[in-house]
Amino acid sequence: MLKIKDIKKSFGKKEVLKGISTIFPEKKTTVIVGPSGSGKTTLLRSLDLLVKPDFGIIEFDDLKINFSEPFTNKTANALRDKTSMVFQNWNLFPNLTILQNITEAPIYVQKVNKTTANKQAHELLTEVGLDEYADAYPSELSGGQQQRISICRALAVKPEYILLDEPTSALDPEMETQVLEMLERLSDQGQSMIMVTHNMQFAKNAADKILFIENGKADFDGTKDEFFSTSSPRVKEFLHGISLN
Amino acid sequence: MWEIIISSLPSLIEAMLKYTIPLALISFAFGMIIAIGVALIKFLNPKINGLLSIFWKLLRLVANFYVWIFRSTPLLVQLFIIFFGLPSIGIKLPPFTAAVIGFSLNTGAYGSETIRSALMSVSKDQWDAAYTLGFSTPQTLWRIIMPQAFRIVLPPLSNEFIGLVKDTSLASTITIAEMFQVSQQIAAQNFQPLLMYVEVAALYAFLCTILSVLQHYLENRSSKFIKGDGN
Numbered sequence: 001m002l003k004i005k006d007i008k009k010s011f012g013k014k015e016v017l018k019g020i021s022t023i024f025p026e027k028k029t030t031v032i033v034g035p036s037g038s039g040k041t042t043l044l045r046s047l048d049l050l051v052k053p054d055f056g057i058i059e060f061d062d063l064k065i066n067f068s069e070p071f072t073n074k075t076a077n078a079l080r081d082k083t084s085m086v087f088q089n090w091n092l093f094p095n096l097t098i099l100q101n102i103t104e105a106p107i108y109v110q111k112v113n114k115t116t117a118n119k120q121a122h123e124l125l126t127e128v129g130l131d132e133y134a135d136a137y138p139s140e141l142s143g144g145q146q147q148r149i150s151i152c153r154a155l156a157v158k159p160e161y162i163l164l165d166e167p168t169s170a171l172d173p174e175m176e177t178q179v180l181e182m183l184e185r186l187s188d189q190g191q192s193m194i195m196v197t198h199n200m201q202f203a204k205n206a207a208d209k210i211l212f213i214e215n216g217k218a219d220f221d222g223t224k225d226e227f228f229s230t231s232s233p234r235v236k237e238f239l240h241g242i243s244l245n
Numbered sequence: 246m247w248e249i250i251i252s253s254l255p256s257l258i259e260a261m262l263k264y265t266i267p268l269a270l271i272s273f274a275f276g277m278i279i280a281i282g283v284a285l286i287k288f289l290n291p292k293i294n295g296l297l298s299i300f301w302k303l304l305r306l307v308a309n310f311y312v313w314i315f316r317s318t319p320l321l322v323q324l325f326i327i328f329f330g331l332p333s334i335g336i337k338l339p340p341f342t343a344a345v346i347g348f349s350l351n352t353g354a355y356g357s358e359t360i361r362s363a364l365m366s367v368s369k370d371q372w373d374a375a376y377t378l379g380f381s382t383p384q385t386l387w388r389i390i391m392p393q394a395f396r397i398v399l400p401p402l403s404n405e406f407i408g409l410v411k412d413t414s415l416a417s418t419i420t421i422a423e424m425f426q427v428s429q430q431i432a433a434q435n436f437q438p439l440l441m442y443v444e445v446a447a448l449y450a451f452l453c454t455i456l457s458v459l460q461h462y463l464e465n466r467s468s469k470f471i472k473g474d475g476n
């Protein structure tokens with residue numbers, strides 16, 4: 001299980017994460033919400049070490065990094081292997097076909113044999129109904145299709161958790177629905193997920209746990225039912241603001 | 246007139262095959278190796294500390310100095326220093342070697358800036374995407390960033406190559422009997438400077454046109470992924 005303790009991060013003089021501790025339950029969906037600029041992306045990127053925290057502890061089972069102490073690249077890489085990130089703008093590799101986008105890391109990083117990697121990629125594509133695009137390039141697909149491909153790409157390296165940073169905020173509503181349906185299915189199948197989103201409907205449908213980040217701190221950390229019935233004035237105000245949009 | 250053109254053609258073509266083309270090809274190949282090395286030294290920020298990081302800083306200083314000096318002095322002067330100047334400190338180079346060294350270093354200096362800016366123009370997001378999938382820095386460079394940079398770098402590097410083909414005519418000044426020097430010799434014998442220099446100009450144009458065609462072919466091949474609306 002992935003746990004963090006007292007994670008702090010500053011960019012220059014600005015302290016963006018002010019000590020966040022929580023656990024991300026396995027086979028569950030954790031949704032991170034909060035106003036923009038509150039540090040959600042930074043927190044998510046810290047989990048994959050795309051951002052290196054200044055202080056605190058990240059641990060997964062017996063793997064552990066304490067950022068106040070030196071740690072080896074080996075430990076860092078082992079920890080990073082546990083998570084894989086899906087980006088707001090999907091960031092597919094434009095020079096590779098859809099199939100290659102999915103198989104590149106399994107083949108060249110994880111040394112999976114090519115036939116096996118291709119077979120698994122076709123299975124993932126078939127599951128999301130996009131196998132016919134295997135040989136197309138990303139630029140030939142819509143945003144919603146590209147985002148579903150990028151989720152397949154993240155799943156292909158078989159991480160323990162997939163991390164999603166506002167995966168639908170760059171999509172129009174119809175495409176957003178396609179992506180959210182895919183994510184709800186994954187959530188039902190017990191894929192461990194940590195997702196930043198403003199979509200409260202998704203949180204209501206799929207979240208097991210909700211983390212509310214405000215100003216670099218976790219202001220709320222609990223179950224979905226607790227979240228939507230909380231008496232915290234700040235959460236209420238946030239939910240009210242969102243429902244107006 | 247045609248008789249004069251045709252009778253001079255074999256010597257010109259011989260000079261082209263013997264000197265102009267090899268000079269351009271060999272210098273461009275060495276130039277690109279230097280350019281990629283220098284571009285990476287300037288582009289990468291390896292997470293190292295201690296002595297290694299001092300070494301990297303030193304390397305970068307040398308790279309910056311090299312690019313600065315070769316871009317701020319005329320190619321002709323560089324060739325003269327290498328061929329006529331260095332012997333006075335005991336370094337005597339054969340003309341062809343001196344020319345290859347001069348052209349390679351000059352091409353490398355310009356090329357490194359072209360390549361570095363192409364590497365920088367590939368979005369930072371591509372690095373994030375590769376890192377999250379477990380790619381190392383060299384793997385990311387080689388499999389993701391460089392193929393995308395290649396497409397960007399192709400037109401300016403083709404320009405540099407075409408420029409180099411024409412610049413090989415400067416090798417005539419350090420005693421190399423390349424195409425232009427041969428045309429000068431023939432003109433001195435047959436008293437037809439206009440005809441001879443137009444003929445040699447046409448031969449340079451011919452070479453450069455082949456390169457342009459090659460460039461278009463490579464551009465089409467390397468940009469097959471930019472169809473549709475993009476996004």
Ligand SMILES: Nc1ncnc2c1ncn2[C@@H]1O[C@H](COP(=O)(O)OP(=O)(O)O)[C@@H](O)[C@H]1O
Pocket residue numbers: 011016034035036037038039040041042043
């Ligand atoms: N690489 C960075 N360099 C400097 N400031 C950053 C960087 N990344 C994020 N920030 C700043 O940190 C704050 C939190 O950003 P972010 O984590 O993206 O918030 P959120 O995802 O909740 O909108 C913002 O003020 C942002 O400008």
Ligand SMILES: [Mg+2]
Pocket residue numbers: 040041042165166
């Ligand atoms: Mg964000």
